[in-house]
Amino acid sequence: MLKLEHLAWTLPTGEEIIKDIDLTIPDNKLVVITGPNGGGKTTTAKMIAGIVTPDSGRIILDGEDITDCDITERARKGIAFAFQQPVRFKGLTVRDMLEMASGKNLAEESACGYLSNVGLCASEYIDREMDTSLSGGEIKRIEIATALARNAKLSIFDEPEAGIDLWSFARLVETFEDLKKNHNGTLLIISHQERILSIADEIVVVADGNILQHGPREEVLPTLLAGTMMPCCPLGGKGGMFNE
Amino acid sequence: MNKTTEELLRLISDFDGELTGAYNIRVDGECDSRQSTEHVRIESKIMEPGIDIFISAEAQGETVFIPACVSHGGVNDLVYNDFHIEAGADVIIVAGCGVHNDGHEDAQHNGIHRFFVGKNAHVLYKEKHIGTGDGNGERKINPVTDCYLEDGAVLEMDTIQLSGVDTTDRKTSATLGSNAKFIVRERLTTDGDETADTDFVVTLNGENSGVDLVSRSVARGNSHQFYKSTIIGNNRCTGHSECDAILSEQGTVIALPALEANHIDAELVHEAAIGKIAGEQILKLRTLGLTEEEAEERIIAGFLK
Numbered sequence: 001m002l003k004l005e006h007l008a009w010t011l012p013t014g015e016e017i018i019k020d021i022d023l024t025i026p027d028n029k030l031v032v033i034t035g036p037n038g039g040g041k042t043t044t045a046k047m048i049a050g051i052v053t054p055d056s057g058r059i060i061l062d063g064e065d066i067t068d069c070d071i072t073e074r075a076r077k078g079i080a081f082a083f084q085q086p087v088r089f090k091g092l093t094v095r096d097m098l099e100m101a102s103g104k105n106l107a108e109e110s111a112c113g114y115l116s117n118v119g120l121c122a123s124e125y126i127d128r129e130m131d132t133s134l135s136g137g138e139i140k141r142i143e144i145a146t147a148l149a150r151n152a153k154l155s156i157f158d159e160p161e162a163g164i165d166l167w168s169f170a171r172l173v174e175t176f177e178d179l180k181k182n183h184n185g186t187l188l189i190i191s192h193q194e195r196i197l198s199i200a201d202e203i204v205v206v207a208d209g210n211i212l213q214h215g216p217r218e219e220v221l222p223t224l225l226a227g228t229m230m231p232c233c234p235l236g237g238k239g240g241m242f243n244e
Numbered sequence: 245m246n247k248t249t250e251e252l253l254r255l256i257s258d259f260d261g262e263l264t265g266a267y268n269i270r271v272d273g274e275c276d277s278r279q280s281t282e283h284v285r286i287e288s289k290i291m292e293p294g295i296d297i298f299i300s301a302e303a304q305g306e307t308v309f310i311p312a313c314v315s316h317g318g319v320n321d322l323v324y325n326d327f328h329i330e331a332g333a334d335v336i337i338v339a340g341c342g343v344h345n346d347g348h349e350d351a352q353h354n355g356i357h358r359f360f361v362g363k364n365a366h367v368l369y370k371e372k373h374i375g376t377g378d379g380n381g382e383r384k385i386n387p388v389t390d391c392y393l394e395d396g397a398v399l400e401m402d403t404i405q406l407s408g409v410d411t412t413d414r415k416t417s418a419t420l421g422s423n424a425k426f427i428v429r430e431r432l433t434t435d436g437d438e439t440a441d442t443d444f445v446v447t448l449n450g451e452n453s454g455v456d457l458v459s460r461s462v463a464r465g466n467s468h469q470f471y472k473s474t475i476i477g478n479n480r481c482t483g484h485s486e487c488d489a490i491l492s493e494q495g496t497v498i499a500l501p502a503l504e505a506n507h508i509d510a511e512l513v514h515e516a517a518i519g520k521i522a523g524e525q526i527l528k529l530r531t532l533g534l535t536e537e538e539a540e541e542r543i544i545a546g547f548l549k
Contacts, residue, residue, distance in 0.1 A: 049531060051527060051531075070530075071527065071530040071531055072530045072533060072534065072535050072536070075530065075531050075532060075533040076533045079531075080531070081531045083528065086528075087522065087524040087525050087527075087528050089525060089543065089546060089547075090460070090488060090546070090547055091460070091543075091545075091546030091547040091548065091549050092542070092543070092546035093546075096542075096546060097532075100529065100532045100533075100534065100542070101532050103533070146532070150532065150533075
């Protein structure tokens with residue numbers, strides 16, 4: 001179980017990005033964090049992974065206070081993170097990344113399992129360099145496959161839908177559903193996509209550095225779709241966030 | 245051959261106690277051992293130190309080993325090796341140099357290699373350079389590689405400086421005929437107060453000739469690298485030069501690429517990027533469970549692979 005206790009974080013300029021995030025994420029659930037741009041979703045996720053250090057508050061993973069643990073320690077304690085904007089590497093191959101993520105040498109068939117989850121063929125990609133020869137969509141899908149290869153206790157995906165095609169996205173949603181069914185750890189996904197929200201066990205709405213709403217999908221999603229949640233409705237304006 | 249030389253040979257040419265096929269091993273300025281084969285004839289030069297290597301057209305897939313070692317200080321070795329590769333031959337040439345120095349005097353190897361590559365021949369030329377030993381005397385390696393490619397010839401050059409070379413002055417030139425291709429992959433590491441100068445000059449004289457030159461380097465400590473490349477297009481041709489360098493600690497790099505197009509259909513491109521390892525790269529690998537130091541090592545190892 002992951003507990004975020006009154007997290008706060010302010011930019012050096014004085015702008016409060018995270019004001020008070022207090023949240024409990026149960027084991028083996030698929031939890032989606034959604035909300036308007038700039039509301040603090042990614043920063044919250046980065047605080048969980050240790051990439052951003054909160055000014056105050058505590059992060060508890062399975063009863064252990066990990067607030068002072070660095071990124072490496074948190075990764076080793078079972079937190080995986082897929083970045084919204086993946087980084088490229090000259091010289092490192094897709095195989096290198098998957099092997100580092102899984103912590104073992106991978107045969108092509110094993111790599112195939114991870115890559116097919118994101119709609120990529122292992123034989124075509126396994127020895128490709130993680131450089132500019134890969135398109136934005138390809139590198140994004142490999143980023144997600146790398147997080148999946150960690151087989152972590154808690155896997156965080158920051159806007160996995162961003163930059164990938166509809167077919168790959170559909171395959172990814174199926175993968176998330178499979179992981180959820182098989183109770184393969186907790187999935188924490190930052191997303192604006194209705195298809196991802198619709199498979200969530202729980203939805204957390206983060207806006208202006210606070211949690212606006214948190215509850216089962218059946219409770220939260222209808223209010224999001226109706227656009228009745230926030231006074232100025234930054235989630236989509238009149239008619240709800242998905243009715244454009 | 246002493247243990248130091250054996251170890252140097254292992255590092256630069258994967259030597260495991262025995263070489264097969266054609267080879268010439270040079271140690272401290274002298275020929276240590278030599279073997280010719282049916283298709284590869286190795287002969288000593290008469291007027292200057294060095295050898296001529298004659299590779300016949302019948303040589304297909306053969307490997308020729310021409311390593312050189314300096315095992316102690318006070319040696320300043322100069323050697324001229326000429327490779328005469330007949331039309332249609334297909335060979336791998338493993339050269340490379342190791343310099344060991346536990347003393348106070350400098351240890352130096354200057355290898356001047358010339359490649360005369362016949363029509364439609366294919367050569368993969370592999371060389372590794374390394375310096376070992378903890379003496380105060382410097383370890384110096386100064387390779388000169390001059391290549392002459394006839395029509396349709398292909399020369400792939402895979403050149404690596406591993407570590408421990410205090411100073412190196414690396415000069416490579418190539419002149420290409422029609423449809424000839426010159427492919428270079430250089431990887432270079434410097435540390436401490438080491439310096440490395442690299443200078444490529446490629447002249448594309450033949451129609452549809454091409455060069456693909458990629459240099460990747462890492463400058464650590466207080467080391468300094470100077471990279472210069474010149475591609476001259478005198479015909480319809482393609483030229484690509486790429487210089488990427490990673491800086492670490494106080495390392496510095498100067499890159500001076502030059503393109504000279506003397507024909508309307510010469511297509512020449514240069515790319516260069518110098519900088520430290522991106523923080524995002526370290527961050528990503530740390531989210532996979534690597535420490536900062538492990539992440540840096542993996543990024544550099546991949547970069548130089």
